[in-house]
Amino acid sequence: MKKPLINLVLLFIFILSCSKSEDPISTSGSTSNSSSTTTTTQVADCGGKLGVDKLICLCDNFKARLSSSQLASLQMAYTFSNIKTWSNLPASMSPRIGIPFSALNASQLAAAKEIVQQMSGTVINEGYSEVQQLWLADDYLSANGGGSAYGVGNYYLAFFGTPDSKGQFEIMMTGHHKTVANTYKDGVLIAATPHFAATEPLSWISGANTYGPLNQEQAAFVDILSNLTSDQFTQAHVSTTYSDLLLGPNNNWQFPSTSSGLKCNSLNATQKQLVINALKTYVNDIDDDNAAKILSKYVSQIDNTYLLHSGTNAMNTRNDYFRIDGPNVWIEFSVQNGIVFRNNVHFHSVWRDRIDDYGTTKN
Amino acid sequence: MISHSSTAHPMPNSVVNLYVYDQSIAGVAKMPLDDFATAFGVPKESINLNSPELRRYFLNHIQIITEAKPWQTHIESVRVINSNDPIVREYQELLLNFICTPVKRTSTRDFTFKYDAIIHQVITHKIMVNVVQDWQGGILGSQVQVGEIALNIPKGQYFPLVVKLQNGSWWKGFGSMVSLGMYHIAEGADHLLFLLVLLLPCMLVPNGQNWGAFASASFGIKHMVKLVTAFTLGHSITLFVGAFQWIRLPQQWVEVWIALSIMISSIHAYRPLFAKKEGWIALGFGFVHGMAFASILMDIRLSAGALAWSILGFNLGIECMQILLLTVVLPLILWLSKRSEYILFRKVVSAISFLIACFWMLERIFFFKQL
Numbered sequence: 001m002k003k004p005l006i007n008l009v010l011l012f013i014f015i016l017s018c019s020k021s022e023d024p025i026s027t028s029g030s031t032s033n034s035s036s037t038t039t040t041t042q043v044a045d046c047g048g049k050l051g052v053d054k055l056i057c058l059c060d061n062f063k064a065r066l067s068s069s070q071l072a073s074l075q076m077a078y079t080f081s082n083i084k085t086w087s088n089l090p091a092s093m094s095p096r097i098g099i100p101f102s103a104l105n106a107s108q109l110a111a112a113k114e115i116v117q118q119m120s121g122t123v124i125n126e127g128y129s130e131v132q133q134l135w136l137a138d139d140y141l142s143a144n145g146g147g148s149a150y151g152v153g154n155y156y157l158a159f160f161g162t163p164d165s166k167g168q169f170e171i172m173m174t175g176h177h178k179t180v181a182n183t184y185k186d187g188v189l190i191a192a193t194p195h196f197a198a199t200e201p202l203s204w205i206s207g208a209n210t211y212g213p214l215n216q217e218q219a220a221f222v223d224i225l226s227n228l229t230s231d232q233f234t235q236a237h238v239s240t241t242y243s244d245l246l247l248g249p250n251n252n253w254q255f256p257s258t259s260s261g262l263k264c265n266s267l268n269a270t271q272k273q274l275v276i277n278a279l280k281t282y283v284n285d286i287d288d289d290n291a292a293k294i295l296s297k298y299v300s301q302i303d304n305t306y307l308l309h310s311g312t313n314a315m316n317t318r319n320d321y322f323r324i325d326g327p328n329v330w331i332e333f334s335v336q337n338g339i340v341f342r343n344n345v346h347f348h349s350v351w352r353d354r355i356d357d358y359g360t361t362k363n
Numbered sequence: 364m365i366s367h368s369s370t371a372h373p374m375p376n377s378v379v380n381l382y383v384y385d386q387s388i389a390g391v392a393k394m395p396l397d398d399f400a401t402a403f404g405v406p407k408e409s410i411n412l413n414s415p416e417l418r419r420y421f422l423n424h425i426q427i428i429t430e431a432k433p434w435q436t437h438i439e440s441v442r443v444i445n446s447n448d449p450i451v452r453e454y455q456e457l458l459l460n461f462i463c464t465p466v467k468r469t470s471t472r473d474f475t476f477k478y479d480a481i482i483h484q485v486i487t488h489k490i491m492v493n494v495v496q497d498w499q500g501g502i503l504g505s506q507v508q509v510g511e512i513a514l515n516i517p518k519g520q521y522f523p524l525v526v527k528l529q530n531g532s533w534w535k536g537f538g539s540m541v542s543l544g545m546y547h548i549a550e551g552a553d554h555l556l557f558l559l560v561l562l563l564p565c566m567l568v569p570n571g572q573n574w575g576a577f578a579s580a581s582f583g584i585k586h587m588v589k590l591v592t593a594f595t596l597g598h599s600i601t602l603f604v605g606a607f608q609w610i611r612l613p614q615q616w617v618e619v620w621i622a623l624s625i626m627i628s629s630i631h632a633y634r635p636l637f638a639k640k641e642g643w644i645a646l647g648f649g650f651v652h653g654m655a656f657a658s659i660l661m662d663i664r665l666s667a668g669a670l671a672w673s674i675l676g677f678n679l680g681i682e683c684m685q686i687l688l689l690t691v692v693l694p695l696i697l698w699l700s701k702r703s704e705y706i707l708f709r710k711v712v713s714a715i716s717f718l719i720a721c722f723w724m725l726e727r728i729f730f731f732k733q734l
Contacts, residue, residue, distance in 0.1 A: 093449060240484065240486045241401050241402070241485040241487075242487050243398060243401070243488065244487040245487075246487065246514075247516070254517055256516055256517055256518075256519050257518065257519075260519070318397075339450070339451060339452075
C-alpha cells in the first residue's frame with residue numbers, strides 16, 4: 001500500500017548515490033596510494049628468461065612493486081574454494097578475489113599485464129591479443145550504457161599459492177568476459193582450464209580498428225557445420241535448446257558421463273582439420289609452447305571426440321550452441337541475448353578439460 | 364527475495380511458489396517469456412494466452428503425484444508481466460496460477476512435483492521451487508526453498524522434485540497466525556495511527572465546539588477501555604464474517620475507508636465531532652478495519668476448521684499488539700492531558716495525522732495495488 005512512496009524515496013536515494021559514484025572508466029593512471037608504501041625490493045631483469053621461469057620472475061617483480069596491503073589482496077591460498085571464484089558476470093555481480101586493476105598505478109598495471117601476456121599466446125586475435133580486445137570490449141560496454149560495473153578496471157589478478165619453480169600455484173586473471181586461469185606445478189604448466197571467453201558487443205569500431213574478439217571461434221564452428229554431410233549433421237544436431245553453457249562457472253567437475261553427438265572418427269581428413277582449427281582458437285589462447293603440447297594431445301584423441309550442435313548453422317542467433325567433447329577437451333560456445341545491447345546477441349564460451357581442469361584439483 | 368547467489372546464469376530462471384493447503388496445493392509460476400516461447404514453439408509476439416493449446420501445454424507439464432496417483436491440475440490464470448532482474452534488467456515474464464487437487468483425499472505434505480515446463484525443451488533452464496504458504500508448517504508470507512528442478516549434467520537428465528514438508532500441526536498454524544496478527548498491526552501504520560488519534564482526546568471533557576479540561580484519571584481510563592473494546596468488537600465481527608467470505612467488499616474501498624476513518628478521527632481529536640458517541644464510532648470503524656484484516660486471511664484458503672482457528676490466532680495477535688500499544692500510550696496521554704501544552708500537542712498531532720490520512724486516501728484511490 002505504501003509501496004509507491006517507498007519506491008520514490010528509494011529512487012531518489014539511488015539517483016543520488018549513482019551521481020556520486022561515477023568511476024573513471026580507464027584505469028591507466030588511476031590514482032593509488034601505493035607509491036608511498038612501495039617496498040624497496042629490487043626489481044629483477046626477466047628479459048633473459050623464458051617460459052615459466054620468466055613468468056615467475058615477472059610475478060616476483062610485480063609483487064615487489066606492491067604495497068603490503070596490495071600484496072595481501074593479490075596473494076591468496078591455493079584452495080579449491082579460492083580458485084573456483086571466476087564467473088561470467090561483472091565483478092560487481094559476482095565478486096572476484098585478488099587485486100582489481102583499478103587499484104593499481106600505471107607501472108603496477110603494466111607489470112600485471114605483462115604477467116597475463118606471458119601466460120598467453122602470441123597468435124593474432126587469440127592469446128594476449130584476444131585478452132586485450134576483451135578488456136576493450138568491457139571498456140566499450142562501460143562507455144556505451146553499461147556504466148561503472150564494466151571496464152578493464154574491474155578485472156582482477158590473483159595468485160593462488162606462491163609462484164615458484166617448486167610446488168603448485170595458479171594465476172588467475174578474471175573479469176566480466178574473460179578468465180585466464182593457468183595452473184603450474186614444479187615449473188610446468190599442468191592446466192590451462194577452466195578458461196572463459198565471451199564478448200559483448202560481438203564487434204565494434206574504435207579509431208582505425210575493427211574488433212571482433214571471438215569472430216574466429218564463431219567462424220571455425222560455422223566452417224565445421226557447413227562441411228558436414230547431411231548424415232553427419234543429423235548426428236551432430238539436437239533439437240533440444242541450449243540457452244547457456246552447461247559447464248559455466250560453478251558447474252565444476254560436472255562433465256556428462258557419456259558423450260553425445262557426432263563422433264569425429266567418421267570425419268574425413270579435411271573435416272578433422274576444421275575441428276582442429278576450432279580447437280586452435282582456444283588452445284592458442286595459452287603461451288605458444290604449451291598451446292602446441294595441448295593441441296597435439298587433443299589432436300591425438302580426435303577420433304574419440306564428439307561434436308554437438310543446436311540452433312542455426314550460422315551460430316549467430318540466440319540459443320545457437322556448439323560443443324566439442326573429447327576424452328580431455330571440453331569446449332562450449334553459446335549465443336545469448338545481449339545484456340547492454342538488448343537487440344543484439346552476444347557470445348559466451350568456455351574451455352575446460354575433463355581430466356586436467358584446475359590442475360585436477362576437485363575440492 | 365530470490366537470491367541469485369552465485370548461480371551466475373545470465374538468463375533468468377523459473378520460480379514456482381507453492382501454497383500448501385489442507386486439501387490442495389496451489390502454485391504461482393513465473394517464467395521468462397523468451398524461454399517459454401522457445402519451449403512452446405510459438406514466437407512470443409504470437410502467443411495467445413487464452414488458447415486451449417497453451418492451457419494444454421501447462422496441463423502436460425505440471426503435475427503433482429502422491430502414491431503413484433496423479434492429481435488434477437487446473438490452470439486458473441495466465442498473464443504476462445514486466446519483471447526486473449539485476450543481471451538482464453527489464454524482461455517479460457509469463458505468470459501462471461494453477462491449483463492441483465488430489466482425486467481422492469490425501470495428505471498434501473509429501474508429494475512429487477513433476478514440473479517440466481520450458482526445461483523439457485530448454486535443457487539449460489532451471490526451476491526454483493519455494494513454499495510460500497504452509498499453514499500447518501508455520502510458513503506464512505515467507506519463502507522457503509524446497510528444491511530446484513534442473514538438469515543433472517553428468518546423468519544428462521532432469522528429475523521431478525520430491526517434496527517432504529516437515530510434520531505440521533494446528534498449533535504451528537495457530538502460532539504463525541498470532542505472529543501474523545502482531546506483525547500486521549506493527550507494520551500497519553494506518554491501524555496504529557487510527558488508534559492513536561482515537562485515544563488522543565479520550566481524557567478530555569467536550570465543551571461545545573472545543574475540547575475542555577482533563578476529566579479524571581478514572582474517567583479517562585474507563586473511556587479508553589470502552590473505545591478499545593468497541594473497536595476490537597467491531598473488527599473481530601467483520602474479521603470473522605469477512606474471512607469466511609460471507610461478505611466481500613472491494614479491498615480498495617476498504618483501504619480508502621480506513622484512510623477516511625483516520626481523517627475523521629483526526630478532526631474529532633482536533634475539535635469534538637461526535638462527543639459521547641465515540642463508542643459507536645469506534646465500533647463502526649472497527650467494522651472497516653476488520654474487513655482489511657479479513658482480506659489477509661481470505662487469501663490463505665484454509666478449510667473451515669483451520670480458518671476459525673486462524674481467525675482466533677490472528678485476532679489474538681492483533682489484540683496483543685493493541686495492548687502493547689496501550690501500555691505505552693495510556694500513561695503518556697494520561698500524563699500529557701493534564702498539562703496546558705497538551706492543547707497544542709493534540710492539535711499538531713491531529714493535524715499531522717489528518718495530512719497523512721489525506722495522503723493515504725489519495726494514494727489508495729489513484730495508486731492502489733492489489734496485494
